[in-house]
Amino acid sequence: MLSYQHIYHAGNAADVHKHALLATALEYLTQKPKPLSYIETHAGRGLYDLQAPEAAKTKEATQGIERLQNRFPADHPYIRALKAQLHYPGSPAIATALLRPQDTLHLAELHPKEYAALRHTMRAPNVHTYQQDGLALAQSLCPPTPRRGLMLVDPSYEVKDEYTALPRWLTAVTRKWNVGVVMIWYPILTSQAHAPMLAALTAAHPDALVHEVRFPPARDGHRMIGSGLFVVNPPYGLKPDLAFLDTVFETRT
Known part of the structure; x- marks a missing residue:
């Protein structure tokens, strides 16, 4: 969606959940010397200044990385990736921090401003960036x-048909790439809008892993109360x- 910019939400609790599990998965995959491919369908700009006016407006990082960072051990791959950057790393920067020169990265972002920032930030020889629809790119x-x-x-799930389109898209992708890890x-919103999509995904891929965490709303009236992978x-x-x-996400007094 061309109106969505993740800087307003960077470093929130969902980012911590998503990026921590991504970092752990990449750590496992890189234990073998064989090269690998990393594909991202909605890459954003790659790095986020949490002091920027957009991030300061929502203050979602306060309930996310600022609250939860100290619950990770210093040697966790997510924390290593954080320390490798001057600003908060989005998933492309997490991946570049943990992957190796022999690995190949494909990063898609449709928003013109976000893509320009992504292309400027992610300039390693093994990184390829694309200003196009990420789901279509992944298929290709x-x-x-x-x-x-x-x-x-x-x-972003700001387009409602993303919930209904993803199960069909995933089936097509996994038919072509049956060995790939797809996250x-x-x-998880107060409306539980994800529930039909998750049911369809689980029915088609019963051996997949599902992990969900819950957390308090980032601010009054905020509808996101959890994150799922x-x-x-x-x-x-x-x-x-x-x-x-x-x-990490358990409630503590």
């Missing part, structure tokens, strides 16, 4: 070269890390 790239790899699907993020072909060994993430 699959199966990627190298064939091993991970795809992050992170829509789909979704917001649906992971097809999760890396071996990832499940135990979910219990740790549960402790």
Whole structure:
């Protein structure tokens, strides 16, 4: 959606959930020396200044990274990726911090302003950026070269048909790329708008991993009360890390 800019939400609790599990998955995948592909369908600008006026307006990072960062050990891959950047890293910067020169990154962003920032920020030789619809790009790239790899699907969900389109899209992608790790993020809203989509995804991919966390609204009237990730072909060994993430988001007095 061309009106959406993630700077208003960067570093919120959903980002912490999403980026921490992404970092852990990439850590597992890079334990083997073979190269891999990383595909991102909704990349944003890559890096976010949490002191920028847009971020200061919503203050969502206050209830996210600022509240939760100290609950991670210093050697967690998410914390290592944070320390490698001057500003808060979006998922493209998380990936570039943890991946290797032999790995290939494909980053799609449709918003002109966000894409310009992404292209300026992500300039490593193994990074390819695209100003186009990310779901269509992913379809065209699959199966990627190298064939091993991970795809992050992170829509804004401000377009309602994204909920209904994603299950059909995922089925098409996994038919072409049956070995790829595909992570789909979704917001948990007070309306429970994600529930039919999650039911359809689970019915089509019963072996996928589902992980959800809950957290307080970032501000009065905010409708997001949790974050979910649906992971097809999760890396071996990832499940135990979910219990740790549960402790990060548990309510503490």
